[in-house]
Amino acid sequence: MYGGVKAAGRSARTRLRDRVAASDPGLLRLTAGLRTVGAIALTLGVLAVFGVDVKHLVAGAMAAMVATFAIREKEPGPQAVTLALGLPVALASVSLSTLLSSRVVVGDAFFVVLIFCAVFVRRFGDRGTALGLIGFQVYFVSLFVGGKVSGLPGLWAAVAVAFASSAVVRFGVVPATPVRILSLLRQAFRARLAQLIATQLDLLDAGPDDIDRTLERLRDGTARLHETALMIQSRLDEGTPDASTARLVQRRIADAEIAAERLGLLLLTARSAERADTLTLHLPGAPAPAVGHSPAPGEATELLRRDLTALRTLVLRPPAEARGTALSHLRNRLLGYRDEENLPEATAAVQDVFRGVGETARAVMGLRIALDGPQDESDDSPATARSREELDAEDAAIDAGEEAAEEEEQTGLRRPTTRAAVQVAVGSSLAIVGGEFLSSQRWYWAVLTCWIVFINTASTGEILVKGYRRLLGTVLGVVAGIVLAGLVGNHTWTAFGLVLVLIFAMFYTAPLSYTLMSFFVTAMLGLLYTLLHTYSMSVLLLRVEETALGAACGIVAAALVLPIRTDRRTNELLGTVLERLTDVTEGAVDQLSGGPEADLLDTARELDQALGDLRAATQPLTHPITPLRARRDTAQYVVALLETCAYHARSLAATAELLPTHPSIAADPRLRGAVRRTVRNIEAIAAHVADENAGTRVETGPSIASLLEPDAAGVPRYGRITGRVLRHLERLDEAVVGLARPLGVSVGAPRR
Incomplete structure (x- = not known):
């Protein structure tokens, strides 16, 4: 009996573990939340031992949050190096913010330069992105707590403790190799x-x-x-x-x-x-599809x-x-x-x-x-x-493969990081000017929003959607902040406890919903204002106004300064997807036709990545609130057709990978000719996407299976494996032809 209860308990734990694993792959969200909350809690504990005031507790908590979420590298070694480099950057940033806070014009000009540099250094990868983020965010922390020159030593100590606490939690308490x-x-x-x-x-x-x-x-x-x-x-x-x-x-x-x-x-x-x-x-x-019957009567079911x-x-x-x-x-x-x-x-x-x-x-x-x-x-x-x-x-047949050729890198203002740096600098300048009109004390909220809407966005439409989501989350968060501030009152450690809960929720939900994350951020800020004794209804309403202003400035800058239109962005990515689709299809069919072995797995992975980028870029077009319903439906249909094409291309690649090691799978040279029309059609669509006046057309004709004629009378046309390949080729061909109509490519029989 005891053994049965023990086994049942183990089974329940296994089911719970599987549910958690499925809902949070790799426990990445849980790890991010625990690391951030742990770093903040440790920082608060250490600072409390030394009896620092609430202002420095808030500064330390915010610095610990920045030091934790800014690090992007996957290996512990590079993470430690970036964290070590981040400390002097943070100390310099908080010092400059404090020293320049009383010099309005110089301080604002420097803030814009800092913002430009923080975005520009993203070109240097994860480390550059992290250091730029630390520099900007810690500058903002000093503005938020109202740092004074006389209090600089205390701020330095709070920042140093925050970075040390972040390191302890990252590498000791919540390690993740x-x-x-x-x-x-x-x-x-x-x-x-x-x-x-x-x-x-x-x-x-x-x-x-x-x-x-x-x-x-x-x-x-x-x-x-x-x-x-x-x-x-x-x-x-x-x-x-x-x-x-x-x-x-x-x-x-x-x-x-x-x-x-x-x-x-x-x-x-x-x-x-x-x-x-x-x-x-x-x-x-x-x-x-219409349900015709149960899948199989009786025993087979x-x-x-x-x-x-x-x-x-x-x-x-x-x-x-x-x-x-x-x-x-x-x-x-x-x-x-x-x-x-x-x-x-x-x-x-x-x-x-x-x-x-x-x-x-x-x-x-x-x-x-x-x-x-x-x-x-x-x-x-x-x-x-x-x-x-x-x-x-x-x-035994799997080897390390060949190194992928590096893509040619864009330069000057065509480089995405340089263009984004210019855009966010212009948008931030507008946000500073407008924010000063709304409030000479809280103008930095507009700048922060403008900065944030440019993170992980590449087109005007993406920035518009992100700005809308942040504003919605902020409005809802203000309501929650009012309720929480009223409940907490003057209980400092109760407020800090709720802040930790909200920060965990913020990081746990961030990959799922930007609106939810903004909600938790704003609710947390209501508590921080309570701790700093600056809370009022007018402050929270000002937060909404500054957020709306910052989002608007970001959208204006993205639309007018070196703009990347959503149509242009999606067309570029669509062309990349079609190019990758051609590579996978041709490579797989060439190998299935008896050609040399190729690295089809990496090629298929590149197709998946390109399709993922396109799916993300079409979000402004497929968003539920978009007024262009027909355009939304077209975008969803095109992406779904491309996902169908990718599925069949991946299946062809997987079958081709089996060819060298499976005697039961034989190459069929006739496949190479059968797929030519499909490849031509993909290339025709790609040419039309690149130039609507290209004059290309998609060809229709007999089924691909009918193109495989038997070599001699009485010889079977093809075996079961070739039949499966043909089914994938047929569906791929149909999906490619289906792409022509929504993309405006003419369709007709081949010219004689």
């Missing part, structure tokens, strides 16, 4: 993969009234899995011992993601009266339900518990579906689902071997042994 973060990200990938399979299981049983809602969950689960895969790929270089291991993990993550996405599409097809379009998995709000549950169990089982004949039996049964003779009696669509289950089980086994090392092989069935041999052969 790249290896540990990568391990947590892999755990998150497993948890999200299991959640996606659970949603696929729900799709199997969903009725006509529930299928649209279940399909939306399937879309979200697929997108979340892809997000985690990209996060893992971004940390492989630092988190793995060598390049070969990094490529192996990258390969297995990609295999598992593609297999899971394909399984969802096959299930959707089995539930539908017709073959499901891949676009359905990527277009938000797209209706589910029960088998499918049982096997999807077993697949989820394989994914979730921790390495320490992944032994024993029961789990081996599940794995052997699922991998058996890769052999035609083991498929149950069912319709062709349902048999495809069982094949998809087998391929996903193989991907899960490959992922487990890559992440956890060699597995027990004593209970392997012949099908499992063959799958393991295939994986071993693939592992």
Whole structure:
């Protein structure tokens, strides 16, 4: 009985851990929140021991926050160097801010120069970005607390304690090495993969009234899995011992993601009266295909339900518990579906689902071997042994690959950091002038908002959306600040305790919602004003006015000074996506046609990154409040079509990667000719995006499958693997043609 209770407790802890891992991949948000709160708490504790006043407590707390969140490097060594360099920068900044505070014109002019330099040094990477951020933010801290020359030694001490506390918490209390973060990200990938399979299981049983809602969950689960895969790929270089291991993990993550996405599409097809379009998995709000019937009557349905549950169990089982004949039996049964003779009696669509289950089980086994090392092989069935041999052969073929060629760097005002520095300097100058008219004491809030809306934005539209979100969060935060200030009263340490809670919430929600983060920041400021005995309704309302002014100044500067229009930005990124799509498609098909091996994994990763950049850049066009509804729908449709293209291109690349090590997969030279039209169409669309007067057109014609003529009478046209490749090529070709209409490219039959 005791053993059963203990096992149940362990199971509950495992489920909770998986939920947390899935909601916060790598625990990155939790780590950021704990580090910041820990650094502030330690700073306050040390300063309180020496009996410093509230003003210096606030300065120390804000400096500790800056010293913690400014550091961007992933390795502990570079982090320590940046933190050490940041201290003299912070001391110089707080000194200049205090000395110049009484000289209005000189102080304002220097502040603008500081802002320009802080943005300009982003060109030097994470360290330059961090030092610029520290310089600006600590200058602002002195303005906020009203630092005086006579109080400089106290401010220096508070800043020094803050940086020391940040170092202690970062490297001693809440350490996070790249290896540990990568391990947590892999755990998150497993948890999200299991959640996606659970949603696929729900799709199997969903009725006509529930299928649209279940399909939306399937879309979200697929997108979340892809997000985690990209996060893992971004940390492989630092988190793995060598390049070969990094490529192996990258390969297995990609295999598992593609297999899971394909399984969802096959299930959707089995539930539908017709073959499901891949676009359905990527277009938000797209209706589910008409439900024709239950996926399979009787025994086949029960088998499918049982096997999807077993697949989820394989994914979730921790390495320490992944032994024993029961789990081996599940794995052997699922991998058996890769052999035609083991498929149950069912319709062709349902048999495809069982094949998809087998391929996903193989991907899960490959992922487990890559992440956890060699597995027990004593209970392997012949099908499992063959799958393991295939994986071993693939592992042996993986090498470090070639170094990517460096892209040509822009210079002068065309360089993004230089352009942003000029824009934010102009916007800040406007904010200083306007802010002084609103308040000679609180004008710096307008400057801070102007500065912030330029962080991680690249076009006028992105700055507009960010400014709107900050203003909305500020208005809501003012209401919360009024309530909290009234509750706290003059209780100093109660206020500091609530400040810590709000700061944790701010950092934990920052990657999820900029509006929420702004809400928590403003609510926290209400408490800080209470601590400084400067709180009043008029101060909080002034905060809203200064925020609105700063956002407006940022938008005006972005629109009038070296502007990057949203259309221009999205067109540039769209051209990059189409270029990467051509590279992946041509490279994969060339290898599948018998050409030399190529580094398709890195090429596919570049496609995913380019598509992610485009998705972020279209946010101003797809925002719910945009008045241009037709334009919003077009942008969503184009991005969804590109995601569909990327899925099929990744699938082609994954199949091509198997070619050198799988005797069952043979190259087919005819594929090279079959894909030419698709590549020409992608290039035609790219040319039109670059120049609307290019006069290009997209060609239609017979299906790609019909282009593969048999070599001789009586010879089968193509085998099952080639058939799968053709299905991906067909869907890719259809999606590319579908891109032509919303992008304004003419479509017609090929010219004779």
